[in-house]
Amino acid sequence: MRQILEAIQSGASGEEIGALPxxxxxxxxxxxxxEVGMFEGLDSSEKDPRKSLHVEDVPLPELAPDEAYVxxxxxxxxxxxxxxxxxxxxxxxxxxxxxxxxxxxGARHALPYHVVGSDGAGVVLKVGSSVRNxxxxxxxxxxxxxxxDQDPSSHDDSMLAAxxxxxxxxxxxGGLADLTVVKANQLMPKPAHLTWEEAAVNALCNSTSxxxxxxxxxxxxxxxDSVLIWGASGGLGGYACQYVLNGGGTPVxxxxxxxxxxxxxxxxxxxVIDRKAAGYRFWSDxxxxxxxxxxxxxxxxRGLIGEDPQIVFEHPGRQTMGASVFVCARGGTIVxxxxxxxxxxxxxxxxxxxxxxxxxxxxxxNYREAWDANKLLAHGKIQPVLSAVHRLDDxxxxxxxxxxxxxxxxxxxxxxxxxxxxxxxxxEFRAKVGEDKITLFxxxxx
Ligand code: NAP
Numbered sequence: 001m002r003q004i005l006e007a008i009q010s011g012a013s014g015e016e017i018g019a020l021p022x023x024x025x026x027x028x029x030x031x032x033x034x035e036v037g038m039f040e041g042l043d044s045s046e047k048d049p050r051k052s053l054h055v056e057d058v059p060l061p062e063l064a065p066d067e068a069y070v071x072x073x074x075x076x077x078x079x080x081x082x083x084x085x086x087x088x089x090x091x092x093x094x095x096x097x098x099x100x101x102x103x104x105x106g107a108r109h110a111l112p113y114h115v116v117g118s119d120g121a122g123v124v125l126k127v128g129s130s131v132r133n134x135x136x137x138x139x140x141x142x143x144x145x146x147x148x149d150q151d152p153s154s155h156d157d158s159m160l161a162a163x164x165x166x167x168x169x170x171x172x173x174g175g176l177a178d179l180t181v182v183k184a185n186q187l188m189p190k191p192a193h194l195t196w197e198e199a200a201v202n203a204l205c206n207s208t209s210x211x212x213x214x215x216x217x218x219x220x221x222x223x224x225d226s227v228l229i230w231g232a233s234g235g236l237g238g239y240a241c242q243y244v245l246n247g248g249g250t251p252v253x254x255x256x257x258x259x260x261x262x263x264x265x266x267x268x269x270x271x272v273i274d275r276k277a278a279g280y281r282f283w284s285d286x287x288x289x290x291x292x293x294x295x296x297x298x299x300x301x302r303g304l305i306g307e308d309p310q311i312v313f314e315h316p317g318r319q320t321m322g323a324s325v326f327v328c329a330r331g332g333t334i335v336x337x338x339x340x341x342x343x344x345x346x347x348x349x350x351x352x353x354x355x356x357x358x359x360x361x362x363x364x365x366n367y368r369e370a371w372d373a374n375k376l377l378a379h380g381k382i383q384p385v386l387s388a389v390h391r392l393d394d395x396x397x398x399x400x401x402x403x404x405x406x407x408x409x410x411x412x413x414x415x416x417x418x419x420x421x422x423x424x425x426x427x428e429f430r431a432k433v434g435e436d437k438i439t440l441f442x443x444x445x446x
Contacts, residue, residue, distance in 0.1 A: 001023055001026060001027070001071075001178050001179070001416065003020055003021070004017075004020055004023075004071050004125065004416070005071070005416050005418075007020055008071060008073070008123050008416070009422075012137070013137060014135055014136050014137025014138070015136070015137075016137075017123065017124075017125060017136045017137045018125070018126065018135070018136030018137065020125070022060060022069065022125065022126065023060060023179070024059065024060055025057040025058060025059050025060060026057065026058065026060060026177060026178045026179040027055060027056070027057055027058075027177060027178045027392065027415075028055070028056065028057075028058050028115035028173075028174075028176065028177035028178070028179075029053055029054070029055050029115065029116055029117060029174075029176035029177060029392060029395040030053070030054055030055075030056060030058065030113040030114055030115045030116065031052050031053060031054070031084055031085055031087075031092070031113070031114050031116065032052075032054065032112065032113050033091075033093050033111075033112045033113065033114075034112065035052060036087050036091040036093065038051065038052060038087075039052070039086060039087060044086060044088060045403075045404070047085075047086035047087070047088070048086075048396075048400065049081075049082060049085035049086065049396050049399035049400050049403060050396035050397055050399075050400050051396070052085045052086070052087070052396075053081075053085050053116070053395050053396040053399060055392055055393050055395060056113075058113065058115060058177075060179065061108045061172075061173060061181055062108065063126065063128050063181065064105040064128055065128040065129045065130040065131075066128055066130050066131060066149075066183055066184055066185075067127075067128045067131070067181055067182060067183055067184065068124050068125075068126065068127045068128065068131060068134060068181070068182055068183075068184055068187060069124070069125040069126045069127075069179060069180070069181060070120065070122045070123065070124055070125065070140060070142065070179070070180050070181075070182060070187075071122045071123045071125050071178065071179055071416055072120045072121070072122040072175055072176075072177055072178055072179060072180050072415040072416060073121055073122045073123070073196035073200070073414075073415060073416050073417040073422075073423060074120070074121050074122075074195075074196040074197040074199070074200035074201075074412055074413060074414050074415055074417050074423075075117045075119050075120045075121075075175040075176045075177075075200050075392075075412075075413045075415055076117075076119040076175075076197075076200050076201040076204070076386075076410050076411060076412050076413060077176075077390075077395075077398045077399050077401075077402045077410070077411045077413060078117075078118050078119060078204050078205070078235065078402075079235070079338070079340065079402060080116075080118055080166060080168075080169040081116045081117060081118070081168075081169075081176065081399055081402075082399050082402050082403045083169075084114065084116050084169060085116070085396075085399050085403075086403070089343070092114055092116075092169060092170065093110075093114060095165070095169070095170040095171075096109045096110045096111065096114060096170075096171070096172055097110050099165065099170070099171060102148075102163065108172070108173075109171055109172040109173070110172075111172060114172055114174075115168070115172055115173050115174050115176070115177050115180075116168055116169070116174045116176055117168040117174035117175035117176030117177065117180075117413075118144035118166055118167055118168040118169055118174060118175060118204050119141075119142065119144070119168075119175050119200055119201060119202070119203050119204050120141065120142040120175030120180055120200055120203075120415075121139075121140070121141045121142070121190055121196050121197075121199035121200035121423070122139075122140060122142075122180075122196070122415075122416070123137065123138070123139055123140070124136050124137065124138040124140055124187070125179070127184065128184070130184075131184040132184075133184065133187075134184055134187050138187070138189075139189070139190040139192075139423075139425070140187045140188060140189065140190055141188050141189070141190050141191075141199050141200065141202070141203050141374060142167070142175060142180070142182050142186050142187065142188070142203060143186050143188060143203040143204070143207055143365070143367070143370035143374075144166045144167040144168060144169070144186070144203065144204050144364060145158060145159065145164065145166070145167070145186065145364055145365065145366060145367060145370065146164070146165040146166065146167040146170070146171050146183060146186065147161050147164055147165075147183070147185065147367075148161065148163050149185065151163060157217060157366055158366040158367060159211075159217070159363055159364060159365065159366050166364065167182060167183075167186060168180075175200075175415075176392065176395055176413060176415070177392075177415060178392070178415050178416050185367055186367075188203070188370065188371055188374045189374070189378065190423075191374070191377045191378040192378070192424075192425040192426035192429065193378075193380065193424060193425075193426045193427070193429040193430035193433060193438075194377070194384060194423070194424065194430075194438070195420065195421055195422060195423045195424055196414075196417045196422055196423035197386060197389050197412035197413075197414060197417065197420055198384040198386050198412070198438065199377075199384070199423065200412055200413075201384055201385065201386045201409075201410035201411075201412050202239075202373075202374070202377055202382075202384050202385075202410075203370060203373075203374065204235075204364070205235040205236050205238070205239055205385075205410060206239045206373045206374070206377065206382060207364060207365035207369055207370040207373045207374075208236055208239075208337055208362070208363075208364050208365060209236050209237075209239035209240040209243055209313075209373075210239070210243065210365060210369055210370075210372065210373035210376075211362050211364070211365040211366075211369045212236075212240070212313060212335045212337060212362045213227070213240060213243045213244065213247070213311070213313070213335070214243055214247065214372075214373075215365070215369050215372075217362070217366075217369070218335055218360065218362055219311045219313075219333040219335040219360055220333070221243070221244065221247055221249060221311055222247070222248075222249075223247060223248030223249065224248060224249065224250075225244075225247075225249040225250070225309075225310040225311055226249060226250040226251075226252060226305050226307060226308075226309045226310055226311075226329075227240070227244045227249055227250070227251050227252065227309055227310070227311040227312070227313055228252045228254065228301060228309040228311070228312045228313065228324070228327060228328075229241055229244070229251055229252065229253050229254065229313040230254050230312075230313060230314060230315060230316050230320055230324070231254070231255075231315060231316065232251065232253025232254055232255055232260075232264055232269065232272070233253070233255050233260040233263050233264055233408045233409065233441075234407075234408070234409070235385065235409065235410050236313075236315055236337070236338075237253065237313070238267075238385030238408075238409045238410070238441065239382065239385065240313050241253055241264065241267055241268075241269050242267070242382050242383065243382070245267075245268050245269070246376075246381060246382070250271065250305055251269045251271065252269075252271040252272075252273065252301055252304060252305055252309060253269045253271070253272045253273070254272075254273045254275050255272060255273070255274060255275070256274065256275050256276045256405075257274065257276065258274060258277075259408075259444070260274075260408060261274050262444075263408060263440070263441065263444045266440060266444075267440060271301075271304040271305050273297075273300055273301070273304070278296075278297075278300065280293050280296065280297055280323070281293055282294060282297075282319060282320065282322055282323045283319065289322045289346065289348075291326070291348070293323070294322060294323045294326035294327065295326070297323050297326075297327055298326060298327040301327055307329065308327060308328065308329035308330070308332070309327065309328060309329060309332065310328075310329050310331075310332045310333070311328075311332060311333050311334075311335060312324040312325075312327065312328045312332070312333075312334040312335070313335060314334050314335060314336035314337075314338075315336065315337055315338035315339070315340060316338075316339070316340050316341045317336075317338060317339025317340055317341050317342050317343055317345060318339060318341050318342030318343065318344060318345055318346070319341035319342065320341070321334075321336070321339075321345045321346070321347050322346055322347045322348065324347075325347040325348065325351055325352055325357065325359070326347070326348065326351050328355075328357050329355075329357075330355040330356060330357070331355070331356050331357065332357050332358075333357070333358045333359075333360050334357065334358070334359045334360070335359075335360045335361075335362055336359065336360070336361060336362065337361070337362045337363055337364075380429065380432070380433035383433075383437050383438050383440065384410070384438065384441075385408075385409030385410050385441045386409060386410055386411075386412050386439075386441055386442050386445075387407060387408040387409040387410065387411065387441040387442055387444060387445030388401070388407060388411045388412070388442075388445045389411070389412045389413070389414060389420050390411060390412070390413050390414070391413070391414050392413055392414065392415050395413060398411045398413055407445070408441055408444060408445055409441035409445065410441075
C-alpha cells in the first residue's frame, strides 16, 4: 500500500497507477463473527464500538468484471457502522450470508469478518473487464447503493430493487479501510476543490437528504416551504438545512445545545429550537405520549416562523414521531428514513387523516440522485459538514462519538491519507466558494 500511496501523492499518471502491483492484503476496520454475542445483556448505550471494531489486515478479494478496486484516502463514520459495531438491531453477518448465497461473486462476502464503512474518497487502482467509464488514476467518491443491475426490479428506481443493499453494511469490503471493492456504478467524480476527508464524508448523508427533500421520490419540497429538521446539526440534518436554504424554504432546526444552535445560525438557519433547553417530554412514561408537549413544540415553531411546517424531516423515530405527525401542517408531509431512538412507532392517526397529512418513507438514494447531490458539492452549492477527523486506527473511538451523540455533522476518518488537508486539486475554485463556508463545521468541531 506504501507504493500506491507514494504514487498517488506524487501525482503519478493513470497508466503508472494501473501498472502498480496490488497488495495481497490490506488494512480494514472490521467486526468478527465470533464476537457477535459479546454485548449480550447490555443496554445499547453500554455496547462499546471501541471493543468490537478491530483494525486488521485482510486478504484482497478477487475483482468481479463490473467492479473496481479503489485506494481509500479517507472515509467517514455513519450511523450504520455504529449499528454494525453494537450488533443491533441484528448482527450484519446475516446480510453477508444472504448475499453469499446469491451468486459466485456474492459468495466472496460471507466471511468470518465484516469490513465496514459506507463512504469513501480515493483513487481507482484497477477496473474489471466490463467497466467502461472509469480507469486507474481516476479520483472518486463512493456512494453506497449496491445494486444488481441484472435484476429487472432495479430498473425503475434502483432503491426499489428487490436485492438492493448498502455497501459496507449489507456487503463486505467497506470503505473504512485502505482499499475497497465497489461496483463501477458506485463511483462518482471527487469534487476537485475538497480535501480527501472533506470529500469522503458526504455521499451517504448528502444523498439521503437530497432524496428526502429535493428528489421527486421524496417530500417534494418547493420554494416557500417551511421544514422542521430534527438533528439539524447532525449528519443528515446538516445537509437538510442547506437544501432547504438553497431551495427557497425556511428551515426550523432542532438541536440539543447552545453550541449547536450557534453553528446553525452561522449556517444561515435563523429559526432554531434547543430541545434540551425546552425540555420537551413527548413521552410521560414508556407507554404514554403527552399531547400537551406536542402542542408546546407546535407553539414554539409557530412562535419562530408564524406557521406549521409543511415538511417534517424525521429520523429520531420513536421519541419524536408522535410530535412530528402532530406539528406537521395540514396537507403536509413527514418524510422519514430512520428510527435512531426506536423503530416501534406510535402516533395519533386522527391528526394524520383528519388533516390529510402523509408519511413518506425514504432510504438512501439511487445513482442518479447520489450523482446530482454530488454535483451540487462539486459546484460549491452544498458544503461538506466535516467536523472532526480521526485516524483509521482510532475508528472505534470515532464510532463511539457518533453512538453517544458527542459530535456535530460528520466525522471523517483518514485511511491512506497521512494527514488532513491533502487532495485539493482546484485551489482557485476553493477560494471562490470560500474557505470559511467549506470549513464551518470543522471550525466548530475543532
Ligand atoms: P447523527 O449525525 O448522529 O445525527 C442525528 C441527530 O439526531 C443527532 O445529532 C441528534 O441531534 C438527533 N437526535 C438523536 N436522538 C434524538 C432524539 N431522541 N430526539 C431528537 N433528536 C435526536 O446521525 P445521522 O447520520 O444524521 O443519522 C440519523 C439516523 O438516520 C440514524 O439512525 C441513521 O442510521 C439513519 N440514516 C438512515 C439513512 C437511510 O438511508 N435510511 C441514511 C443516513 C442515516 P441533537 O441532539 O442535536 O438534537
